[in-house]
Amino acid sequence: MSEKIIEVKDLVKKFGNFVANDRLTFDVYRGEIFGFLGANGAGKTTAIKILTGLSRPTSGQVQVAGINVSKYPERVKKKIGYMNQSFSLYNDMSVRENFRFYGGIYGLSKAEIKERTQYYLHKLDMERYGDQLLKSIPLGWKQKLAFSVANLHNPGVIFLDEPTGGVDPITRRQFWELIYEAADRGTTVFVTTHYMDEAEYCERVAILSEGKLKALDTPALMKQEFGVTNMNDVFLKLARNVE
């Protein structure tokens, strides 16, 4: 766990006078599950957009998998996976067609797509649903499918932008099992969330407020430092300091 896969140094992003990201500096290590926490509007999505090459930083350095993102966004894009709250799948296509489409845009061969689709459908126990349109499939399953699709090209880092929004607690727990499995295989998982119980599942957590990095540590050490028993209280204490 020593190799850095994401290096962020003095990252600033301004929209006019509004500072969305204020001198963020942090590193993420290979195979780590890194939680990115914050209230709505804290700057999580802005940061993730910069890390995935969708948006350019106003200043500062961002390296993902050893590549300067703002200089070579196209090269970075091949090495990362991405999933957002809306799951990025097409409702009017079947499960297999979704796999085929995303496999295709990541340049996988037909044989590879077929093999990996089979692998994930088997693993999720969803083989029966392969040819069903996505809209007929329950939300929780869609979410797991979306995660599998984002993993299809075996990316080194996978970015999950609030992946569990609107999903029931049991499914959320199952979803986190998938995340653990991916991390065990060596995939780095960068996940934003505002569910504080999920923060406990992360190996390290960064808490963002008003564009600034307020805390960065393992959940255990954070709770110790603030003298509380759960992450929710850590978050509330930090939020109170801001006021």
Place this chain on the structure above:
Amino acid sequence: MWTFIKKEFFHIFRDYRSMVVLFGIPLIQVLLFGFAITNDVNNAKIALLDHSKDPVTREITHKLLSSHYFLLSRYLNSEDEIKPAFKKGEIKEVVVFEPHFAQKLETEGKARIQLIIDATNPNTASILNGYTTGIINSYTLDKMKKEHRLPAEVNVQTAMMYNPELKSAFMFVPGIMTVILMLVSAMMTSISITKEKELGTMEALLVSPVKPSVIILGKVTPYVVLSSIIFAIIVLLSRFVFGMPIEGSIGLLVAESLLFLVMALSLGILISTVSKSQQQAMLLSMFVLMMPTILLSGFIFPIENMPLVLQYLSDIMPGKWFIIIIKNIMLKGNGFLYIWKETLIIFSMTLFFLMVSIKKFNVRLE
């Protein structure tokens, strides 16, 4: 690229509503405009108030009714019945012959006919007026000729160029082509792109290694194919159902239409870059594209009759230039030399829209 196109066809064919919009609306519009919504007046109901009831008035009446323009609703007996008849709305015109019509014509050399026409629709009213006086004039001329009473004969011969039968379908078809190509290309592409934005799938595509230009091309290509098919349907319909000629070269017609199509698509992309939701894209296309194209492009209302401000405004309607091009090719059989100016205008509009949308697209990525 192929992956993208295939996926887009899935979207289109699996959404029956978009299929209805794509193929239903063009068909209905063409048939509606061609058959139902027409300026030609057929079988207008008229009433007669004949104070004279002599052979001459009967002959004139017969002439009027034997044309297919008029249909006798009923005979009136007095002036008092005229207003109520119009109020009921059953008749469009009343023809009044004065008393002793034939007698006066014989002795004084002149007799009077009064036409009272419902002008709630001014267009129809003037057409009816034209038909009626035309028929009556030709009757009197014939009569005079027979009786050798005409010292000099002035013979006006009218030739209607390009549309000898004055069919309104000839006027509507180019307009409908324009509107439908706009509708399918601009509206459907803008909606389909904003849909991906709304669903969040656009973000996933942009994070992927695929270049934005490929994403857009992949989204647009299926609509090029569909619009071309629809265009072919309209041309075939207008040719074989309405008998509209294609005097000029079909190759040129296709080339010009493709150019217009690309223009409409780039406009669609532009709309999608400025709108946040499907509804917004739809409204923008409707009010910024459809309405002005219908009203200001010369499709329905002649541009020359508009106030100057609107005339200038119509100049920036791409549809106006395309309608001119189509009329030139289909009706006049003109070659490229006659329409290069219009072509150039549409071409520069296309470039302009493409450049602005590329710029907008990049800004959004910043």
